[in-house]
Amino acid sequence: MPLVKVPKPKFIEKVQRFFMVDLLRGLRLTLKYNIGALTGSDPVAGKGIYTEQYPKVRPDVAPRFHGAPRLNMDPETHDTLCIACNLCAIACPEDCIDVIPLDIEIMVAGKPRKKKVLDEFIFDTSRCMFCALCQEACPTYCLELTQDFELATYSRAGFVWNREMLEQGRETVKYTR
Amino acid sequence: MHQVEIATTQETLLDTPEMVLNMGPQHPSTHGVLRIILKLDGETVIDLDCDVGYLHRGMEKIAENRMYTMIAPYWDRLDYIAAVSNGLVWVETVEQMMGLVVPPRAHYLRTILTELNRIASHLLWLATHALDIGAVTVLLWAFREREEILKIFERQFGARLTCHAWRVGGMPNDAYDDFEADVRRFVSNFPKRLDEYETVLSENRIWLSRTVGIGVISGEDAVAIGLSGPALRGSGVAWDVRKSRPYAAYADMDFDIPLGENGDTYDRYLVRLEEMRQSRRIIDQAMDKLPDGPVNAKLPKIVKPPVGDYYHSIEGPKGEIGCYLVSDGSAQPWRVRVRPPSFINLQALKQMCVGHLVADVVAIIGTLDIVLGEIDR
Numbered sequence: 001m002p003l004v005k006v007p008k009p010k011f012i013e014k015v016q017r018f019f020m021v022d023l024l025r026g027l028r029l030t031l032k033y034n035i036g037a038l039t040g041s042d043p044v045a046g047k048g049i050y051t052e053q054y055p056k057v058r059p060d061v062a063p064r065f066h067g068a069p070r071l072n073m074d075p076e077t078h079d080t081l082c083i084a085c086n087l088c089a090i091a092c093p094e095d096c097i098d099v100i101p102l103d104i105e106i107m108v109a110g111k112p113r114k115k116k117v118l119d120e121f122i123f124d125t126s127r128c129m130f131c132a133l134c135q136e137a138c139p140t141y142c143l144e145l146t147q148d149f150e151l152a153t154y155s156r157a158g159f160v161w162n163r164e165m166l167e168q169g170r171e172t173v174k175y176t177r
Numbered sequence: 178m179h180q181v182e183i184a185t186t187q188e189t190l191l192d193t194p195e196m197v198l199n200m201g202p203q204h205p206s207t208h209g210v211l212r213i214i215l216k217l218d219g220e221t222v223i224d225l226d227c228d229v230g231y232l233h234r235g236m237e238k239i240a241e242n243r244m245y246t247m248i249a250p251y252w253d254r255l256d257y258i259a260a261v262s263n264g265l266v267w268v269e270t271v272e273q274m275m276g277l278v279v280p281p282r283a284h285y286l287r288t289i290l291t292e293l294n295r296i297a298s299h300l301l302w303l304a305t306h307a308l309d310i311g312a313v314t315v316l317l318w319a320f321r322e323r324e325e326i327l328k329i330f331e332r333q334f335g336a337r338l339t340c341h342a343w344r345v346g347g348m349p350n351d352a353y354d355d356f357e358a359d360v361r362r363f364v365s366n367f368p369k370r371l372d373e374y375e376t377v378l379s380e381n382r383i384w385l386s387r388t389v390g391i392g393v394i395s396g397e398d399a400v401a402i403g404l405s406g407p408a409l410r411g412s413g414v415a416w417d418v419r420k421s422r423p424y425a426a427y428a429d430m431d432f433d434i435p436l437g438e439n440g441d442t443y444d445r446y447l448v449r450l451e452e453m454r455q456s457r458r459i460i461d462q463a464m465d466k467l468p469d470g471p472v473n474a475k476l477p478k479i480v481k482p483p484v485g486d487y488y489h490s491i492e493g494p495k496g497e498i499g500c501y502l503v504s505d506g507s508a509q510p511w512r513v514r515v516r517p518p519s520f521i522n523l524q525a526l527k528q529m530c531v532g533h534l535v536a537d538v539v540a541i542i543g544t545l546d547i548v549l550g551e552i553d554r
Contacts (some may be wrong), residue, residue, distance in 0.1 A: 006382060043331060062328075064335035064350065093247035131250035131341040136349065145335070 004075040036064060052058065056177040061147045066130040069123050069168040081142035082118040091137035094129060098122035120164055125151055126159035148172075193219050198535065205305040206309045207540040209549025211544075213526075214478040215535065222530050222538060227523060231554035240513040243522070245271050246345055248513070253339040255515065256551040258301050261294035261330070261342045263492040268343040269424060270489040270500040274472075274482040275345075277518055283347040283472040284426040289360065289463045290333065290342065291425070291491075296367070297326040298494035298546075299449050299456075306446070306543035307378065310387045315374055322370050324365050332359070345480050347473035360464060371450065378446075388443040392529035392541040395440055403521045406496025408545055411448045412440030419491035419523050425491075430459050431465065442544040449546075479508050495519050495546050515554060519547040 009017070016022070040048040052059050061067070063134035072081050084101035094097050105112050150172045153159055161170075201212040210231035216224035236255065242250045242526040252267045255258035272279060280361025304319035327337040332353050334340035342348075378384045394404070409416055410455060417434045419427045435451035437444030455496040484506040492501030522545045529541045 062332040062335065062353075064333070064353070066335040091247070093243055093250060129250055129254075129339070132335060132349070133247065133250075133341075150523060169266060 007030040018174055021102055053177070055175045058067075061149060063147070064130045065147045065149070066135075066145040067145050068143050068170070069125065069128070069134075069161065069166055070146045070148075070169065071121060071163065072144055073167060080118055081140045083140055083142075084116045084118045085139065087137045087139065088134035088143050091133045093131065093133065094127045096124040096127040097107065097134060118163070123166055124159060125163045126156065195223070200535075200538065202228075207542060208305065208547060209552075210430055211542075211547070211549055211552070213538065215538065217535065220534050222533055224532055224533065225527050225538075227526060229520075229523075229549075229552050232549050234554065236511050236554045237515060240510060242509065244508050245482070245510065246408060248510070249345075250341045250389060251341065252337070253341055254550060255517065255521065255554060256298075256493065256495060256498070256548045257338055258548055259294050259298040259494045260339045261334075262291050262298075262491065264343045265291055265340065265425070266489065266491050266493075266498050266500045268345050269491065270487060270502050271345045271482060273489055274485070274487045274502060274504065275480070277346055277474045277476070279347055279474050280471050281426070281471045282351075283474075286348060286352060286472065287343065288426040288430070289460050289467075290330075290380060292463075293326050293329060293360070293363075294458045295456050295494045296453050297323050299453050300326075302449065302494075302543075302546045303374065303446075305544075307384075309539045309543045310384065311335045312378060312381070314386065315377055318370065318373060318377075320448055322363075324369065325366075326458050329356070329359050329363070344473075347462070347471075348474040351472050357464060357467075360460065360469050362456055364460055364464070368454065371453060375450065379450075385443065387537075387540055388446060388544075389536050390439075390532060392544055393439060393441045394529055399440065399525065401434075402484060402525045404496070404525055405450045405518050405521065406493070406546075407445055408453060408496065408522050408525070410425050410434060411437035411445035413437055418490055418497050422490070424489075426461075426463060426466075430462055432459050442540055445544050481506065481508055490516060495548065495551075496522060515551075517551045517554065519545075519549075519551040523547050524553060 005080055037049050073079060074081060082099075084099055086099045086101075089095075089097040089099050098121070099118070100120040100122070101116045103114055106115050107113075130143055132146060134143055138144075146169075148169065151159075196217045198215040198217055199212065200215055201207040202210040204211075207213065212228035212231070214226045214228065215222055234254075236251050239251060243251075249264050251266050252263045256263050300319040300323045304316040306324075307313075307315040307319075323405050330340050330342075331337045333350070333356065334342045394402075394412055396409075396414045399409050399412040400414060404412075405416065413436050415434055415436055418424070419430075419432075420434060432455045435448045435455065437448050482502070482504040484504060486501065486503040488499060488501045492498075497516065498518050499516030501512075501516065502510055502515040505511040526541065526545065529545075530538050534542070
């Protein structure tokens with residue numbers, strides 16, 4: 001193994017070592033960063049606190065973030081937008097979506113006609129890999145992956161979301177500062 | 178299978194018997210679930226054997242039962258540190274097999290984002306490699322810069338690590354509103370940060386004695402084993418898929434391939450640092466030339482490549498990552514084969530380690546930059 005040669009210290013360097021100048025320089029840099037962390041507000045430039053104070057301060061995730069699934073509803077009538085077309089279940093690589101439709105009879109212009117409506121929607125978030133292929137497949141913008149990222153539960157059964165959970169969202173404890 | 182035979186007899190009383198040491202699978206410096214069986218004479222490695230497969234998921238077999246569009250997220254999970262590059266291999270293979278023409282804007286955005294991913298991957302490599310050797314400061318610094326890139330990924334793709342970045346025929350979304358500002362800001366800050374790493378490491382006495390002359394591999398041996406990426410270029414072999422078979426928009430870019438001389442750990446470190454500078458140069462150029470227009474090609478309803486087979490590879494951060502695809506004309510591939518850079522780079526471990534100390538094995542695993550998700554697939 002080749003050895004790395006270190007040059008012999010000059011006199012001035014010896015004096016600097018005796019008075020521990022490098023240590024003081026290092027402490028000055030540390031102090032500079034500490035004061036910057038307390039006073040500054042631009043953490044990328046080294047001023048301000050870079051870390052996030054989760055869970056008391058929750059990060060702002062991007063609008064495109066793939067998080068917890070949600071079934072959107074019509075904002076006025078509060079009917080589901082889902083038309084039970086099953087496209088999301090077909091698009092899912094992990095096969096974690098189950099769309100259970102219900103055949104009902106409706107009257108269209110005086111004639112009875114069969115129509116498929118959504119009965120139950122099962123979304124297994126434990127197998128989901130949040131690739132958002134289901135969201136892209138949805139023709140009515142009903143199924144959407146939201147910015148909610150807290151998906152932990154205490155049991156395996158808690159990962160399986162039914163229609164009610166998908167529509168209303170799940171309650172999580174929100175801490176504040 | 179995994180047998181490392183040891184000589185238990187002592188010729189004289191002063192002889193130390195050979196010893197077998199199990200390193201891993203749960204070891205912080207093996208970068209995943211890799212088990213290395215070391216045969217030691219004192220503290221010197223005289224033989225070793227790798228035990229892989231702890232993370233095997235059968236991705237190639239899973240791909241045979243999925244539609245072409247569904248396989249892309251699985252590619253992200255091979256080399257999860259460079260998910261954007263990995264996803265690009267798959268979509269480009271399918272696109273080229275089908276003869277799809279991707280719009281130039283998509284090509285440029287692909288170039289920018291894969292280069293950002295290369296920087297992120299190299300930063301993670303630098304952080305963990307330096308940590309293995311004992312430099313903790315660089316870990317925190319490199320993660321700070323990597324965070325900026327991951328934030329761009331989160332805004333662009335909706336996920337930070339396994340992005341599912343590309344779709345066959347283009348991109349899921351156009352660049353977000355502040356994309357250019359974010360990338361420009363990162364690009365202008367980054368060289369200063371790289372210089373900081375260099376002041377901490379490049380002339381550090383401890384760093385030099387831990388890396389110079391460790392894990393030497395000659396250019397001929399590296400080619401014979403099939404190394405690629407920085408591990409090969411550190412030995413002075415100028416092989417880069419971005420230059421030799423340009424994909425995406427690399428044909429329009431002006432950049433250099435950094436080369437090492439001695440093929441040791443220190444040279445590979447310098448090559449990777451220089452690669453980050455070149456990546457930054459590519460991003461700068463691509464941002465200047467970024468054309469307007471659509472980001473998606475017109476796609477048939479069901480993606481069905483014609484009957485035949487096709488091989489396509491790109492230069493990932495770890496090396497040449499390739500995809501060999503056999504299609505029988507149906508909506509699902511007949512066979513998908515991954516050419517994993519990490520697995521092939523790992524084959525050089527024995528040649529590099531023999532004769533060095535156990536502590537150097539840690540440095541050599543770090544310098545090969547392996548990811549177990551890709552080795553085991």
